[in-house]
Amino acid sequence: MSYYERHVFFCVNDRGPDAERPSCNRCGSARMRDYAKAKIKQMEMAGESKLRINQAGCMDRCEQGPVCVVYPEGTWYTYVDEVDVDEIIESHLINGKPVKRLMI
Numbered sequence: 001m002s003y004y005e006r007h008v009f010f011c012v013n014d015r016g017p018d019a020e021r022p023s024c025n026r027c028g029s030a031r032m033r034d035y036a037k038a039k040i041k042q043m044e045m046a047g048e049s050k051l052r053i054n055q056a057g058c059m060d061r062c063e064q065g066p067v068c069v070v071y072p073e074g075t076w077y078t079y080v081d082e083v084d085v086d087e088i089i090e091s092h093l094i095n096g097k098p099v100k101r102l103m104i
Contacts, residue, residue: 010030012030040089078102084099
């Protein structure tokens, strides 16, 4: 059995403004990770047997970013703002229904 019901990793890699490839944090991924983490804690859904929000370095899906991935399913998402992150939280993390419009 997994320690967490679902574990989400937000790419927060930042290559800098002159990089040849895009990077997720240039699109606000650290802010969205912080938002998701705070929301999960506020909902008392964080911790063992519940949900976990973490950051990750480059996940090599830069051109599709910003990205996050939900385990154990291995579902990849891109998102734009808090509305998208809220939908991922409510639909997938809490109710187990992936958000098709945001899936990569």
